[in-house]
Amino acid sequence: MKAAPSPDEIRRRNLAVLLRHVHVSGPLSRAELAERMGLNRSTILALTTDLAAAGLVREELPGQTGKAGRPSLVVRPESDRVYVLALDVGADRLAVARVGLGGAIIDRCEMPRDTGAFDPEEVIAELARMTESMMDAAHKGSVCVGVGLAFCGMVRERDGVVRYGPNIGWVDVPVGALLSERLGVPVAVGNNANLGAIAERERGVGAGVRDLIYLHGEVGIGGGVIMGGELLGGEGGYGGEVGHMIVNPGGRACRCGSRGCLEAEAGELALIAAAGRSDLTGRAAVAAIVDAAARGDADARDALHQVGDWLGYGVANLVNVFNPTMVVFGGVLREIYLAAAAQVRSRLAVDGLLAVRERVRLRTSALADDAPLVGAAELAFAELLTDPLQTLARAQNS
Amino acid sequence: MKAAPSPDEIRRRNLAVLLRHVHVSGPLSRAELAERMGLNRSTILALTTDLAAAGLVREELPGQTGKAGRPSLVVRPESDRVYVLALDVGADRLAVARVGLGGAIIDRCEMPRDTGAFDPEEVIAELARMTESMMDAAHKGSVCVGVGLAFCGMVRERDGVVRYGPNIGWVDVPVGALLSERLGVPVAVGNNANLGAIAERERGVGAGVRDLIYLHGEVGIGGGVIMGGELLGGEGGYGGEVGHMIVNPGGRACRCGSRGCLEAEAGELALIAAAGRSDLTGRAAVAAIVDAAARGDADARDALHQVGDWLGYGVANLVNVFNPTMVVFGGVLREIYLAAAAQVRSRLAVDGLLAVRERVRLRTSALADDAPLVGAAELAFAELLTDPLQTLARAQNS
Numbered sequence: 001m002k003a004a005p006s007p008d009e010i011r012r013r014n015l016a017v018l019l020r021h022v023h024v025s026g027p028l029s030r031a032e033l034a035e036r037m038g039l040n041r042s043t044i045l046a047l048t049t050d051l052a053a054a055g056l057v058r059e060e061l062p063g064q065t066g067k068a069g070r071p072s073l074v075v076r077p078e079s080d081r082v083y084v085l086a087l088d089v090g091a092d093r094l095a096v097a098r099v100g101l102g103g104a105i106i107d108r109c110e111m112p113r114d115t116g117a118f119d120p121e122e123v124i125a126e127l128a129r130m131t132e133s134m135m136d137a138a139h140k141g142s143v144c145v146g147v148g149l150a151f152c153g154m155v156r157e158r159d160g161v162v163r164y165g166p167n168i169g170w171v172d173v174p175v176g177a178l179l180s181e182r183l184g185v186p187v188a189v190g191n192n193a194n195l196g197a198i199a200e201r202e203r204g205v206g207a208g209v210r211d212l213i214y215l216h217g218e219v220g221i222g223g224g225v226i227m228g229g230e231l232l233g234g235e236g237g238y239g240g241e242v243g244h245m246i247v248n249p250g251g252r253a254c255r256c257g258s259r260g261c262l263e264a265e266a267g268e269l270a271l272i273a274a275a276g277r278s279d280l281t282g283r284a285a286v287a288a289i290v291d292a293a294a295r296g297d298a299d300a301r302d303a304l305h306q307v308g309d310w311l312g313y314g315v316a317n318l319v320n321v322f323n324p325t326m327v328v329f330g331g332v333l334r335e336i337y338l339a340a341a342a343q344v345r346s347r348l349a350v351d352g353l354l355a356v357r358e359r360v361r362l363r364t365s366a367l368a369d370d371a372p373l374v375g376a377a378e379l380a381f382a383e384l385l386t387d388p389l390q391t392l393a394r395a396q397n398s
Numbered sequence: 399m400k401a402a403p404s405p406d407e408i409r410r411r412n413l414a415v416l417l418r419h420v421h422v423s424g425p426l427s428r429a430e431l432a433e434r435m436g437l438n439r440s441t442i443l444a445l446t447t448d449l450a451a452a453g454l455v456r457e458e459l460p461g462q463t464g465k466a467g468r469p470s471l472v473v474r475p476e477s478d479r480v481y482v483l484a485l486d487v488g489a490d491r492l493a494v495a496r497v498g499l500g501g502a503i504i505d506r507c508e509m510p511r512d513t514g515a516f517d518p519e520e521v522i523a524e525l526a527r528m529t530e531s532m533m534d535a536a537h538k539g540s541v542c543v544g545v546g547l548a549f550c551g552m553v554r555e556r557d558g559v560v561r562y563g564p565n566i567g568w569v570d571v572p573v574g575a576l577l578s579e580r581l582g583v584p585v586a587v588g589n590n591a592n593l594g595a596i597a598e599r600e601r602g603v604g605a606g607v608r609d610l611i612y613l614h615g616e617v618g619i620g621g622g623v624i625m626g627g628e629l630l631g632g633e634g635g636y637g638g639e640v641g642h643m644i645v646n647p648g649g650r651a652c653r654c655g656s657r658g659c660l661e662a663e664a665g666e667l668a669l670i671a672a673a674g675r676s677d678l679t680g681r682a683a684v685a686a687i688v689d690a691a692a693r694g695d696a697d698a699r700d701a702l703h704q705v706g707d708w709l710g711y712g713v714a715n716l717v718n719v720f721n722p723t724m725v726v727f728g729g730v731l732r733e734i735y736l737a738a739a740a741q742v743r744s745r746l747a748v749d750g751l752l753a754v755r756e757r758v759r760l761r762t763s764a765l766a767d768d769a770p771l772v773g774a775a776e777l778a779f780a781e782l783l784t785d786p787l788q789t790l791a792r793a794q795n796s
Contacts, residue, residue: 154753163753211633223719227630227637234625234721235609238754244718246711246749249646258714258749313644316656320642321621321719323632351644351656355552355561356636 011047012387014039018047019056019077020385023102024202027062027074048075054389055081056101077102081142082392084380085134087127087149088192088373089175091115091167091219092282094123096130097370098138099377101145101384103203105370107134115219115282117169120178128182145395147185148380150192150372151175152218157237160189166255167219185398188379192216193330194231194240195375196365197224200328203374204366211325213318214365215242216372217333219282220255221263221314225322243267247313265310268332275303286332290339308340312347315362319348323356330365337364409445410785412437416445417454417475418783421500422600425460425472446473452787453479454499475500479540480790482778483532485525485547486590486771487573489513489565489617490680492521494528495768496536497775499543499782501601503768505532513617513680515567518576526580543793545583546778548590548770549573550616555635558587564653565617583796586777590614591728592629592638593773594763595622598726601772602764609723611716612763613640614770615731617680618653619661619712623720641665645711663708666730673701684730688737706738710745713760717746721754728763735762 014037021036022028028036030044037044051057059073079100088095092115097108109130127149135144153165160176176189197214200206206214206226214224223242225232232239243263244256251260252270264270268286272278275289276299292300315327329337337344341362348357367374384391412435419434420426426434428442435442449455457471477498486493490513495506507528525547533542551563558574574587595612598604604612604624612622621640623630630637641661642654649658650668662668666684670676673687674697690698713725727735735742739760746755765772782789 154751156753164751211631211637225719227625227632228628230626232625232720233609234754235723235757236721236753238751239609239625239719239721241718241721241751241754244749244751245715246645247647249711256751313647317643317715318719320639321623321637321716322630323634323637323639325633351642353552353562353636353639353642353654355554355634356632356639359633 012389014043014047015051015388016386018044018075019051019388022057022075022077023381023385026102027076029062029072029074031072033075051075051388054392056388056392079104080106080139082145082384083138083142084146084148084377085131085144086373086377086380087131087147087179087187088376089123089127089149089151089168090192090372091152094126094130095373096127096134097373097377098134099374099380101381103374103377105374107137108373109134115167120170120173120175123168124175124178124182127179131183143392143395144185145384145391146380146382147179147183147187148195148376148378149175149179149187149189150195150376150379151189152192152220152222154238154241155189155191157188157190160187162189163238188382190376190379191222191224191238191240192218192372192375193222194224195379196222196330196367196371197226197240197328197375198231198378199367199371199373199375200330200365201226202378204371205328205363206326209325211323212328213242213322213324213326214328214330214371215333217267217329217331217336219268221267221333225324227322227324242314242318245314245317247310247317262310262314266307266314266336268336270310271303271307271336274306275300283332286335290335293339304336304340305343307336308343309347311336311340312344313351315344316348316351316357319352319356319360324360326361326363328363328365330367330371331369334364334368337362410787412441412445413449413786414784416442416473417449417786420455420473420475421779421783424500425474427460427470427472429470431473449473449786452790454786454790477502478504478537480543480782481536481540482544482546482775483529483542484771484775484778485529485545485577485585486774487521487525487547487549487566488590488770489550492524492528493771494525494532495771495775496532497772497778499779501772501775503772505535506771507532513565518568518571518573522573522576522580525577529581541790541793542583543782543789544778544780545577545581545585546593546774546776547573547577547585547587548593548774548777549587550590550618550620552636552639553587553589555586555588558585560587561636586780588774588777589620589622589636589638590616590770590773591620592622593777594620594728594765594769595624595638595726595773596629596776597765597769597772598728598763599624600776602769603726603761604724607723609721610726611640611720611722611724612726612728612769613731615665615727615729615734617666619665619731623722625720625722640712640716643712643715645708645715660708660712664705664712664734666734668708669701669705669734672704673698681730684733688733691737702734702738703741705734706741707745709734709738710742711749713742714746714749714755717750717754717758722758724759724761726761726763728765728769729767732762732766735760
């Protein structure tokens with residue numbers, strides 16, 4: 001048996017757990033915290049006092065409850081004072097948000113861009129400009145405790161190197177290091193769909209679900225897989241790249257060099273091509289096609305039917321292989337799924353194994369396009385939620 | 399913080415951990431055990447004494463090492479005295495083995511059968527007969543501490559119900575309960591490929607690998623996926639059914655009712671059909687086709703080429719989706735892979751994403767057809783390896 005943890009380690013861990021509870025669930029009474037954590041109230045009081053002294057939480061009266069009697073105080077995260085910066089490099093936009101402890105977006109700024117290759121230096125410069133102006137706007141006395149970046153491609157998380165971003169034309173770009181150097185603070189980088197999966201599980205439609213697959217449609221289709229409550233990483237952390245599961249051998253050429261990948265057959269570009277709407281691009285094109293189909297346009301309906309069928313093959317495969325509780329459609333796949341749900345479901349009914357398809361729920365993202373951004377904020381908060389006092393002290397001194 | 403475990407709980411856990419070490423690794427000195435477990439030698443001595451008194455381990459001199467000086471004693475599992483029964487219901491055979499603590503097969507008995515539907519009552523009766531005669535043959539004073547069954551289909555593990563076994567014609571058969579009643583002892587049931595994955599990771603080619611996919615070919619193709627060291631279960635424990643990932647939409651009819659599943663395109667039946675060898679069945683057919691191809695038979699080579707290509711699509715998809723360290727080919731897929739490796743690898747080179755395919759290792763099973771049986775033994779040992787003394791006492795009194 002390993003040596004028991006020291007009192008200091010136990011305290012640090014309990015501070016972290018308490019802070020995570022109020023970060024994820026919002027204001028909680030000391031009694032609720034005591035029950036959730038299996039600790040007595042005097043220990044909760046001591047922990048709360050420490051976190052309040054540091055400026056991470058405060059205790060206050062809850063909103064009117066309508067109940068008689070003296071209301072008990074609730075412990076609330078210092079959402080205005082303690083924040084992170086969440087960045088999202090998508091295939092068709094850059095976004096930066098300031099997100100308070102507790103998870104609410106305080107402030108955001110977004111820059112659409114044309115899809116296609118994008119010079120890393122330009123991206124870094126643009127993100128740094130957006131980030132710095134947002135930090136300048138933050139009120140004095142507030143403190144930034146982390147920076148997280150969601151990227152639309154394969155990321156080596158341990159050092160923030162983009163291994164492969166086909167929709168933006170990057171190979172082996174150390175975006176984490178480049179941005180850290182520019183901003184003067186560490187930047188954690190994750191795959192956008194992985195972070196979207198975490199966001200939907202923590203703050204979206206998948207709350208409490210232990211086995212969830214999140215599919216994020218942008219230009220391509222990214223996937224984030226949470227199994228048994230843990231993000232599926234695989235050997236190098238690239239697990240969950242379901243967009244490059246081949247559903248149609250010899251089918252449409254994919255940017256990865258292969259053919260018939262799920263993203264080539266069921267992504268935005270496939271829909272635009274099938275509908276013959278190359279006059280439009282991106283989200284606007286998807287919206288226009290969905291709209292036309294709703295008005296009865298036969299080409300648009302056929303296109304959605306076709307894309308929905310391939311999406312259904314992909315979903316059936318994922319359901320058979322993973323036996324998830326829930327599949328969540330995010331980004332533009334949200335709109336595509338809503339317009340082609342019958343097709344997806346009928347494909348699943350034919351090709352899904354009974355024991356797994358009978359229980360799975362198909363849902364649309366609650367956070368829509370912001371799922372990766374919200375997940376990037378969670379990534380940025382990770383250090384604070386592991387060691388609250390040290391992380392805060394380091395942030396205040398930097 | 400939850401209350402600290404009681405001294406009794408700590409002791410039980412340490413007994414279990416020590417026993418697992420010698421079960422998996424074989425004889426170990428007290429010094430090695432002390433180092434592995436992070437305990438001091440006097441605690442190891444106390445634990446070893448308890449396990450030896452119960453008859454689960456014994457201490458003895460190791461084999462000649464050639465080193466000078468007095469050799470230290472090693473702790474060795476009582477492999478002859480403590481055993482489990484491992485049962486395998488495959489698509490084309492029944493097998494029963496007596497497996498000693500430490501994992502060695504002491505005794506085995508196998509009954510080939512024609513593929514196709516098989517009455518559950520007949521299977522139960524046959525397994526009971528094989529099991530009972532094997533228990534009769536065990537020497538007096540030995541004790542059976544568990545029974546585990548590997549089944550070639552989807553199993554609800556918590557109650558041992560076969561939800562779906564297309565290759566044997568079973569739907570919702572409570573095989574665990576039926577066999578338990580017949581034998582008078584509890585029977586744990588698992589999917590054969592999941593158990594094969596565990597066996598290859600514990601005692602086969604995947605020792606120490608945390609992210610491994612095991613593919614088991616019989617009539618169909620089963621899959622067992624271990625990610626981050628844990629078996630992928632999913633919502634109902636049916637995760638890993640990779641044989642029903644569709645690789646060829648609209649392709650060959652599969653017994654599951656769908657078309658173009660990996661097992662329909664790359665399994666034994668597909669190979670036999672492609673080679674035009676319906677005069678043969680099962681393993682014998684695969685062996686004959688592989689042999690013919692090696693002798694230059696064009697039809698056999700074409701058939702292996704075609705099946706290898708579909709297998710390659712399946713492997714590429716799994717590699718992209720899971721980012722495994724290793725993919726292991728077991729059962730008849732072992733022979734198919736060996737004969738079609740070039741095709742599988744070239745498909746992976748085209749369709750696998752660089753960052754994931756550059757690191758993955760493709761390997762054949764070390765345990766061959768016995769992987770599910772060895773995994774069933776591990777399942778049967780699970781209770782003993784969680785609470786050694788109680789489990790042994792219960793087994794001795796039953």
